[in-house]
Amino acid sequence: MPQLAATTSPDDPADNFGRRAAARLRLSIPARIVTVYETQTCILLDLSQTGARIGIADPMALGDGGFLMVGPIEAFGEAVRLTLGHGGGVNGIAFEEPLSHDEVLAVRHHAETFRQIERETLRDQVRRWVTGR
Numbered sequence: 001m002p003q004l005a006a007t008t009s010p011d012d013p014a015d016n017f018g019r020r021a022a023a024r025l026r027l028s029i030p031a032r033i034v035t036v037y038e039t040q041t042c043i044l045l046d047l048s049q050t051g052a053r054i055g056i057a058d059p060m061a062l063g064d065g066g067f068l069m070v071g072p073i074e075a076f077g078e079a080v081r082l083t084l085g086h087g088g089g090v091n092g093i094a095f096e097e098p099l100s101h102d103e104v105l106a107v108r109h110h111a112e113t114f115r116q117i118e119r120e121t122l123r124d125q126v127r128r129w130v131t132g133r
Contacts, residue, residue, distance in 0.1 A: 024048045025104060029111045031070035033091075035060060044070050045090065047107055049098045051077060059089035068093060071110030073103050 024046040031044040033054060042056040052068055052075075060066060060079040068075050081092030 024053075025108055027107070027111050029070065029114050031068060033060070033066045033068055035064060035066035044068075044107075047099075047104060049095075049101065049104055051080070051092065051094045053081075053090060053092050055088065055090050057088040059084065060091050060093075065096075066093075070107055071114075072106045073099065075099060 042054040045053040077093035077095040
């Protein structure tokens, strides 16, 4: 009995439909998104070389573009996913030009440094309040 040839190869884009193009770095740090309409603060939920996911009070419409600004990077991308929720929503953004591996690592370092600075700032505020300064 003849063997049937596979209709798709492992490298066929049809096999990767719906899959992420790159591994994601899970985060939860403040960022900004600058569109032609406005500049908003948002929460960078995750980041990869090819895109990001942000939580935002006034989500971007699908197809809208903007610059994501966080730490050392500015990346232009287009909203390709939208999930609405109470008080805002989540946008998935596909970058026009992929970030380098070093840029992703720089954001990771920024996130680690941000959390440390945030803790130190809180301690200083508490210390000033306790001492009456």
